[in-house]
Amino acid sequence: MAKSRTASAQGRAKVTAMAKPRGGNALRPLATKAASAQDARKARGLERRDAILTAALEEFSARGFEATRLDDVAARARIAKGTIYLYFRDKETLFQELIRAMLTPLVGTIEALGAADVPLAVLADRLVDIFVREVYETRRKDVVRLMITEGRRFPKIAEFYYREVLSHIIGAMRAILRRAAARGEVPAELVDFPQILVAPGLVAIIWSGLFERFEPLDVRAMMKTHVALVLAARKKA
Amino acid sequence: MAKSRTASAQGRAKVTAMAKPRGGNALRPLATKAASAQDARKARGLERRDAILTAALEEFSARGFEATRLDDVAARARIAKGTIYLYFRDKETLFQELIRAMLTPLVGTIEALGAADVPLAVLADRLVDIFVREVYETRRKDVVRLMITEGRRFPKIAEFYYREVLSHIIGAMRAILRRAAARGEVPAELVDFPQILVAPGLVAIIWSGLFERFEPLDVRAMMKTHVALVLAARKKA
Amino acid sequence: MAKSRTASAQGRAKVTAMAKPRGGNALRPLATKAASAQDARKARGLERRDAILTAALEEFSARGFEATRLDDVAARARIAKGTIYLYFRDKETLFQELIRAMLTPLVGTIEALGAADVPLAVLADRLVDIFVREVYETRRKDVVRLMITEGRRFPKIAEFYYREVLSHIIGAMRAILRRAAARGEVPAELVDFPQILVAPGLVAIIWSGLFERFEPLDVRAMMKTHVALVLAARKKA
Amino acid sequence: MAKSRTASAQGRAKVTAMAKPRGGNALRPLATKAASAQDARKARGLERRDAILTAALEEFSARGFEATRLDDVAARARIAKGTIYLYFRDKETLFQELIRAMLTPLVGTIEALGAADVPLAVLADRLVDIFVREVYETRRKDVVRLMITEGRRFPKIAEFYYREVLSHIIGAMRAILRRAAARGEVPAELVDFPQILVAPGLVAIIWSGLFERFEPLDVRAMMKTHVALVLAARKKA
DNA sequence: GATGAATGAGACTTCATTCAT
DNA sequence: GATGAATGAAGTCTCATTCAT
Numbered sequence: 001m002a003k004s005r006t007a008s009a010q011g012r013a014k015v016t017a018m019a020k021p022r023g024g025n026a027l028r029p030l031a032t033k034a035a036s037a038q039d040a041r042k043a044r045g046l047e048r049r050d051a052i053l054t055a056a057l058e059e060f061s062a063r064g065f066e067a068t069r070l071d072d073v074a075a076r077a078r079i080a081k082g083t084i085y086l087y088f089r090d091k092e093t094l095f096q097e098l099i100r101a102m103l104t105p106l107v108g109t110i111e112a113l114g115a116a117d118v119p120l121a122v123l124a125d126r127l128v129d130i131f132v133r134e135v136y137e138t139r140r141k142d143v144v145r146l147m148i149t150e151g152r153r154f155p156k157i158a159e160f161y162y163r164e165v166l167s168h169i170i171g172a173m174r175a176i177l178r179r180a181a182a183r184g185e186v187p188a189e190l191v192d193f194p195q196i197l198v199a200p201g202l203v204a205i206i207w208s209g210l211f212e213r214f215e216p217l218d219v220r221a222m223m224k225t226h227v228a229l230v231l232a233a234r235k236k237a
Numbered sequence: 238m239a240k241s242r243t244a245s246a247q248g249r250a251k252v253t254a255m256a257k258p259r260g261g262n263a264l265r266p267l268a269t270k271a272a273s274a275q276d277a278r279k280a281r282g283l284e285r286r287d288a289i290l291t292a293a294l295e296e297f298s299a300r301g302f303e304a305t306r307l308d309d310v311a312a313r314a315r316i317a318k319g320t321i322y323l324y325f326r327d328k329e330t331l332f333q334e335l336i337r338a339m340l341t342p343l344v345g346t347i348e349a350l351g352a353a354d355v356p357l358a359v360l361a362d363r364l365v366d367i368f369v370r371e372v373y374e375t376r377r378k379d380v381v382r383l384m385i386t387e388g389r390r391f392p393k394i395a396e397f398y399y400r401e402v403l404s405h406i407i408g409a410m411r412a413i414l415r416r417a418a419a420r421g422e423v424p425a426e427l428v429d430f431p432q433i434l435v436a437p438g439l440v441a442i443i444w445s446g447l448f449e450r451f452e453p454l455d456v457r458a459m460m461k462t463h464v465a466l467v468l469a470a471r472k473k474a
Numbered sequence: 475m476a477k478s479r480t481a482s483a484q485g486r487a488k489v490t491a492m493a494k495p496r497g498g499n500a501l502r503p504l505a506t507k508a509a510s511a512q513d514a515r516k517a518r519g520l521e522r523r524d525a526i527l528t529a530a531l532e533e534f535s536a537r538g539f540e541a542t543r544l545d546d547v548a549a550r551a552r553i554a555k556g557t558i559y560l561y562f563r564d565k566e567t568l569f570q571e572l573i574r575a576m577l578t579p580l581v582g583t584i585e586a587l588g589a590a591d592v593p594l595a596v597l598a599d600r601l602v603d604i605f606v607r608e609v610y611e612t613r614r615k616d617v618v619r620l621m622i623t624e625g626r627r628f629p630k631i632a633e634f635y636y637r638e639v640l641s642h643i644i645g646a647m648r649a650i651l652r653r654a655a656a657r658g659e660v661p662a663e664l665v666d667f668p669q670i671l672v673a674p675g676l677v678a679i680i681w682s683g684l685f686e687r688f689e690p691l692d693v694r695a696m697m698k699t700h701v702a703l704v705l706a707a708r709k710k711a
Numbered sequence: 712m713a714k715s716r717t718a719s720a721q722g723r724a725k726v727t728a729m730a731k732p733r734g735g736n737a738l739r740p741l742a743t744k745a746a747s748a749q750d751a752r753k754a755r756g757l758e759r760r761d762a763i764l765t766a767a768l769e770e771f772s773a774r775g776f777e778a779t780r781l782d783d784v785a786a787r788a789r790i791a792k793g794t795i796y797l798y799f800r801d802k803e804t805l806f807q808e809l810i811r812a813m814l815t816p817l818v819g820t821i822e823a824l825g826a827a828d829v830p831l832a833v834l835a836d837r838l839v840d841i842f843v844r845e846v847y848e849t850r851r852k853d854v855v856r857l858m859i860t861e862g863r864r865f866p867k868i869a870e871f872y873y874r875e876v877l878s879h880i881i882g883a884m885r886a887i888l889r890r891a892a893a894r895g896e897v898p899a900e901l902v903d904f905p906q907i908l909v910a911p912g913l914v915a916i917i918w919s920g921l922f923e924r925f926e927p928l929d930v931r932a933m934m935k936t937h938v939a940l941v942l943a944a945r946k947k948a
Numbered sequence: 949g950a951t952g953a954a955t956g957a958g959a960c961t962t963c964a965t966t967c968a969t
Numbered sequence: 970g971a972t973g974a975a976t977g978a979a980g981t982c983t984c985a986t987t988c989a990t
Binding site for chain 1: 300301302303304384385386387388389390395396398399400403404407424426427429430432433435436437439440441443444446447448451452454458459462463465466467469470
């Protein structure tokens with residue numbers, strides 16, 4: 001005589017209609033105008049794929065992997081349930097592809113950053129700006145959040161994320177810190193913990209999802225403060 | 238194919254095996270020796286409750302809320318599945334009670350800290366030590382992680398956590414920072430972002446769950462480095 | 475806009491109520507009166523199991539493995555769908571257990587027959603009788619039919635059937651034929667093809683399922699004729 | 712995210728690969744050289760139909776009706792899934808047409824046999840030979856097997872099979888037996904059970920699908936033994 | 949005619965919750 | 970209080986069938 005699984009499953013609004021999958025998003029570079037009929041079909045397919053990924057991101061972000069129903073993803077993407085399976089083997093693959101698709105483009109950007117040999121003060125400002133504009137204020141924030149919240153149950157994704165994204169970020173940070181330390185801009189020990197540099201960003205992402213409504217957080221200001229803190233420590237050395 | 242439903246339920250075998258719910262855990266202050274038979278019964282009940290909570294923590298931590306089966310919780314607690322419902326209304330309540338039970342004791346400790354009027358250098362060491370010993374190296378780390386990973390789907394818990402725990406921590410931190418700033422120990426802007434102080438701790442918790450296997454992290458060292466960073470920034474002011 | 479999968483799926487009557495799972499059937503030797511409450515529970519469980527097996531046999535026989543819905547099996551067994559999974563891992567296992575449960579008891583009987591050293595004329599009569607009474611006129615006929623119709627998609631069952639049942643039957647037949655041939659009761663070549671002895675039985679089972687309505691078949695008479703044929707051939711030798 | 716649905720469907724690529732529907736198979740008498748363009752088109756259509764039927768036979772044989780996916784049939788026939796529906800109303804019709812197409816040509820052959828007035832010894836040899844060469848060693852064996860395994864769920868096919876094939880075979884056998892009995896070649900009772908004559912053939916077909924791998928069976932030898940048995944019985948009369 | 953992307957009904961299976969014992 | 974068998978709602982995935990191109 002079970003009635004409903006979890007009370008939290010209530011109040012889930014049926015998605016009746018959604019905005020047409022927004023034009024140029026980050027899921028795919030840019031589809032040049034399709035020339036032939038075959039290309040048109042392929043383009044249509046990619047469009048669908050993107051629509052699914054976009055819908056999936058929203059649902060997964062809102063409810064988490066397990067609680068998300070493919071029915072809802074389909075409704076949000078304005079397609080039939082079965083269509084999802086034309087593009088993704090199963091729910092798990094959809095999730096993984098989502099993470100992959102959203103994070104892959106980041107890698108290039110990051111790599112570039114590590115290479116630039118400019119004063120930390122300048123670079124830090126740039127980093128903060130990129131983080132806020134390219135991650136925090138976009139859907140990528142949700143992907144990072146998903147990574148944090150679901151990563152444990154998807155070791156493969158965690159590995160992918162570590163290998164393809166995080167290790168690069170960490171590597172870039174370390175390179176930056178090493179040069180900064182050499183110039184006396186930061187304490188040498190910091191080189192061992194690039195995570196410290198990233199920490200406020202992650203905390204901001206977590207905070208925004210859980211506590212924003214109780215106490216808003218000015219991310220940019222926080223990160224600037226943090227940067228200032230790091231830079232201020234140099235004098236000591 | 239005898240239909241004997243007649244046999245009365247006399248000699249019902251006791252639960253095959255009952256794990257002695259581990260001695261002094263953090264779920265309950267201390268059960269003073271039960272005096273009367275009634276107390277004994279009550280104590281037994283509390284023991285059960287604790288066993289369930291402990292088992293639940295392990296399962297929830299390992300799989301997340303949705304993916305956790307009460308079957309497994311019951312098995313781990315060495316009780317029957319139905320018994321869980323004698324102590325908790327439903328799965329969601331169990332989860333909430335778990336968070337509550339584990340985090341409540343923390344509050345007192347934190348409040349105390351905010352009050353102590355000692356140099357930040359001393360206090361910071363103490364805080365790091367408490368965090369590592371009382372959170373990071375205990376199951377409370379898992380609770381914090383659960384808070385992070387599941388909080389979004391349990392606004393009530395997020396609220397409880399914010400109200401009962403986080404706001405106190407933040408408040409204490411702010412008080413500490415205010416005094417430290419007054420003494421010129423830290424830049425004044427830091428008072429607005431106590432989150433920065435906590436960030437490395439959270440990052441460590443997340444890191445430990447996702448990437449430890451790829452790249453281990455020395456939490457204590459990282460936090461000391463962070464503290465040093467914060468303290469080093471004072472000179473500037 | 476798919477409408478329905480297969481036209482043949484129509485006209486499937488909903489099983490609203492079924493006769494109480496018949497008393498002493500072949501699925502289980504005999505449940506001696508349950509003594510304790512625990513025994514009662516166990517007995518109840520076996521009863522359920524049998525009810526499921528019985529219902530499954532009927533559904534599988536009527537529609538084949540794939541076309542059978544566990545929903546219907548459950549309805550026929552007067553239990554909830556989920557209950558099936560308390561007794562059988564999945565649909566396939568249910569099917570296999572069904573075959574196993576029904577055929578296993580046969581083995582003993584067969585072994586006994588091969589041992590008896592009596593004139594073929596006598597033995598053959600006995601065999602025919604056993605086949606008709608123990609197989610053809612019982613649900614075991616359906617099991618044999620299922621073996622024939624589904625065996626190809628269940629190599630494991632085919633193997634089980636061959637190893638546990640068929641090879642014994644064939645072996646017994648061969649032993650019987652060998653002795654009969656030695657006595658000059660049958661041509662020696664027959665020893666190489668015990669299948670010939672069994673063939674009319676199988677054909678009868680197939681016939682009964684497919685063509686009975688067009689042209690009834692008197693199994694017993696056919697088998698007697700066949701036996702007579704085999705015995706008549708002896709004179710030649 | 713280009714939305715170019717504008718491109719017209721001009722140069723649609725032809726099917727990647729088109730298997731030359733095996734030359735002279737049994738599905739169709741003989742396609743006389745197509746004379747006009749219209750005939751060519753029709754011939755092309757028949758070719759397609761045959762390719763589908765051939766593919767269907769293989770898939771149905773391997774997996775049974777329900778478990779066969781039209782996707783697989785299409786892939787095997789090297790056509791698009793939708794094309795199947797240009798030639799057959801639905802899956803069930805495809806199945807029925809398949810049986811029909813394969814069995815119809817047999818009928819003539821059988822009728823002829825019943826008419827020949829030769830000694831049973833001669834005729835029987837001929838029958839065995841025809842069975843082995845025309846059925847057992849061809850795909851028709853699979854059709855007969857399908858008839859046996861799926862017939863129950865397709866009463867219409869069973870009826871067709873009985874009416875168009877089986878009754879003719881039975882009739883022919885009966886005629887043969889009647890004449891043979893009149894000549895004293897077989898016991899008179901056999902006339903009532905022509906099934907006995909066919910039984911070893913069916914058993915061989917079943918055996919080949921299920922147990923061949925455990926114990927091979929020499930069909931021709933078995934059938935010869937069986938014929939010898941039947942003929943040997945005459946002396947008695 | 950041919951294609952194959954899209955659809956959506958349907959079936960298996962899981963598991964939170966209940967309740968007779 | 971405790972048990973664990975039973976329930977049935979719900980979700981994932983499949984695949985026959987349709988239809989725009």
